[in-house]
Amino acid sequence: MADTVAGANPDPHLTGPSPVEGDPNRRDFIHIAAGVAAAGLAGGLAWPFIDQMNPAGDTLAMASIEFDLSKVVEGQQVVVKWRGKPLFVRYRTPKEIEEAIKDDHADLRDPQTDESRHKPGKAQYLILIGVCTHLGCVPTFGGGDYGGWLCPCHGSVYDTSGRIRRGPAPLNLAVPDYTFLSDSKIKVG
Amino acid sequence: MSGHSTYEPKTGFERWLDTRLPIIRFANDTIITFPTPKNLNYWWTFGGVLALMLGMQIVTGIILAMHYVPHVDYAFNSVQRIMRDVNYGWLIRNLHANGASMFFLAVYIHIFRNLYYGSYKAPREVLWLLGCIIYLLMMGTAFFGYVLPWGQMSFHGAVVITNLIGALPIVGPSITTWLWGGFAVDDPTLNRFFSLHYLLPFVIAGVVALHIWALHVPGNNNPTGVNVTSKTDTVPFHPYYTVKDGFAISVFLIIYAAFVFYMPDALGDVANYVPANPLQTPQHIVPEWYLLPFYAILRAIPNKLAGVILMFGAIATLFVLPWLDTSKVRSMRYRPTIRLYYFIFILDCLVLGVCGAHAPDDLVIPGVSGLQFLDADLNSYVWLSRIAALYYFAYFWVITPLMGLTETPLPVPDSISAPVLSHPASAPAGAVASPEKRG
Numbered sequence: 001m002a003d004t005v006a007g008a009n010p011d012p013h014l015t016g017p018s019p020v021e022g023d024p025n026r027r028d029f030i031h032i033a034a035g036v037a038a039a040g041l042a043g044g045l046a047w048p049f050i051d052q053m054n055p056a057g058d059t060l061a062m063a064s065i066e067f068d069l070s071k072v073v074e075g076q077q078v079v080v081k082w083r084g085k086p087l088f089v090r091y092r093t094p095k096e097i098e099e100a101i102k103d104d105h106a107d108l109r110d111p112q113t114d115e116s117r118h119k120p121g122k123a124q125y126l127i128l129i130g131v132c133t134h135l136g137c138v139p140t141f142g143g144g145d146y147g148g149w150l151c152p153c154h155g156s157v158y159d160t161s162g163r164i165r166r167g168p169a170p171l172n173l174a175v176p177d178y179t180f181l182s183d184s185k186i187k188v189g
Numbered sequence: 190m191s192g193h194s195t196y197e198p199k200t201g202f203e204r205w206l207d208t209r210l211p212i213i214r215f216a217n218d219t220i221i222t223f224p225t226p227k228n229l230n231y232w233w234t235f236g237g238v239l240a241l242m243l244g245m246q247i248v249t250g251i252i253l254a255m256h257y258v259p260h261v262d263y264a265f266n267s268v269q270r271i272m273r274d275v276n277y278g279w280l281i282r283n284l285h286a287n288g289a290s291m292f293f294l295a296v297y298i299h300i301f302r303n304l305y306y307g308s309y310k311a312p313r314e315v316l317w318l319l320g321c322i323i324y325l326l327m328m329g330t331a332f333f334g335y336v337l338p339w340g341q342m343s344f345h346g347a348v349v350i351t352n353l354i355g356a357l358p359i360v361g362p363s364i365t366t367w368l369w370g371g372f373a374v375d376d377p378t379l380n381r382f383f384s385l386h387y388l389l390p391f392v393i394a395g396v397v398a399l400h401i402w403a404l405h406v407p408g409n410n411n412p413t414g415v416n417v418t419s420k421t422d423t424v425p426f427h428p429y430y431t432v433k434d435g436f437a438i439s440v441f442l443i444i445y446a447a448f449v450f451y452m453p454d455a456l457g458d459v460a461n462y463v464p465a466n467p468l469q470t471p472q473h474i475v476p477e478w479y480l481l482p483f484y485a486i487l488r489a490i491p492n493k494l495a496g497v498i499l500m501f502g503a504i505a506t507l508f509v510l511p512w513l514d515t516s517k518v519r520s521m522r523y524r525p526t527i528r529l530y531y532f533i534f535i536l537d538c539l540v541l542g543v544c545g546a547h548a549p550d551d552l553v554i555p556g557v558s559g560l561q562f563l564d565a566d567l568n569s570y571v572w573l574s575r576i577a578a579l580y581y582f583a584y585f586w587v588i589t590p591l592m593g594l595t596e597t598p599l600p601v602p603d604s605i606s607a608p609v610l611s612h613p614a615s616a617p618a619g620a621v622a623s624p625e626k627r628g
């Protein structure tokens with residue numbers, strides 16, 4: 001290309017002998033530079049067009065809630081909405097806690113001890129994101145063979161610690177970040 | 190589009206226009222004089238039906254968008270307002286919602302016609318690929334549209350489908366958040382789905398134009414599957430096929446109207462008349478009927494990622510079909526062995542649909558249970574969908590390539606006209622007997 005371009009339209013600024021074939025001259029350089037600049041510009045513009053679909057500032061801002069645990073009765077579960085998803089707050093009975101601990105070393109798909117899924121000394125309160133780890137349905141309280149939850153969509157069964165025991169879900173019900181503000185009050189997120 | 194044009198401008202204006210924008214010539218060559226095989230049967234009329242349905246969906250959709258509000262607080266009520274208060278809103282929405290089902294009914298007939306007569310084979314591979322793209326776009330459009338009424342099934346359907354992407358390792362969760370525009374399916378999700386639902390039909394229309402272009406280069410396949418050899422094999426598209434398509438469309442519209450006026454909710458789910466509630470999933474969550482077979486394949490596998498891969502694989506398989514089929518004979522009219530497997534395949538797709546509609550643990554034959562095998566009862570829909578999914582893939586990846594190599598096809602006629610014009614005694618036996626039976 002260098003030859004034909006130079007021959008067809010001689011470059012008066014060229015010095016020395018005519019360029020070797022394949023040797024880039026100034027015209028090749030400007031072609032490549034223009035191409036790179038255009039690609040860079042297109043790439044730079046593509047990102048805002050993609051990123052606009054990610055969570056907006058106000059969506060990110062409404063991140064945390066407080067919850068009064070005294071509203072939950074032993075053996076029951078309260079569901080609150082957090083970041084658009086259901087949050088399970090379960091007050092477990094001693095029997096349910098016992099069953100969960102008993103299965104700590106059972107054949108679990110996503111091995112976790114019951115102790116690692118609640119705050120120290122608060123074994124009765126299980127705080128979980130109520131979203132099935134399979135495809136995001138909301139599991140039903142008390143369903144399934146393990147007394148935990150049963151997902152109505154594809155039959156995933158969770159135990160009283162929210163661990164996956166049977167069905168297609170790959171992971172245990174997620175534990176959100178939360179802290180105890182007082183004995184009976186938590187802040188989630 | 191193909192061959193030489195027979196159009197002759199008659200008026201001065203037509204001559205003037207023809208040298209500037211030959212649009213009348215284009216229309217004439219495409220839908221008036223286009224040489225079409227003279228033996229096309231009624232299975233070939235669904236292209237016309239589909240064009241009509243696309244137009245119907247676009248027109249009714251644009252009208253609905255004038256009254257619909259894409260906001261989580263108003264969407265459900267705005268749809269109810271369309272049904273109750275907007276003048277003829279009930280009619281337009283019923284046409285649109287049932288139109289989607291009729292569109293899919295027609296496209297499935299169109300696809301199965303194609304499989305039977307081998308229309309995807311050379312030289313029509315690109316035509317087939319464009320059709321597969323249209324089918325994918327239709328599924329996307331239908332999914333986005335189903336979310337818009339913001340009922341329980343809309344919401345949780347959107348949750349399940351967007352979570353499918355989350356099955357991808359590493360990037361899955363970020364992509365899901367990106368699709369949602371938040372931490373869950375919410376207002377941003379509804380808005381973008383509305384935007385895309387409005388956009389995609391026009392993309393479909395564009396691909397349909399390419400599809401018709403790709404059709405008009407090699408011309409139509411036909412029930413014998415043999416190439417057009419002479420002018421005596423064809424008739425002009427108008428009036429022969431405009432009338433035939435017109436009659437088929439009329440019959441199709443009667444069925445469509447029966448749904449719209451007498452059973453507008455027969456194909457929908459009652460759960461979608463309950464406003465979306467993110468805190469409670471309906472007891473039994475199912476997609477619309479036309480996606481049930483793929484849903485069954487998804488649920489057949491106890492592993493999330495593998496299920497998702499297999500479901501998308503079921504669709505991706507269609508794209509490589511022209512290169513999986515090793516047979517030189519197009520039409521199954523002359524392929525009696527694979528024809529049997531083909532009819533089993535149709536049955537298999539219906540079985541998958543039934544499986545998708547049932548809960549995985551439901552028993553196929555009521556009252557019989559206890560035959561536990563691996564993780565589920567052998568008499569459950571899980572196992573039925575596993576067997577059916579296996580046949581689905583086996584049909585394309587094993588039976589289709591093998592049959593082309595091992596079967597002995599019946600004698601194929603020399604031309605479209607040959608089996609009709611020649612005396613029955615002098616024609617190859619199979620070539621004559623078969624078309625008469627199959628009409």
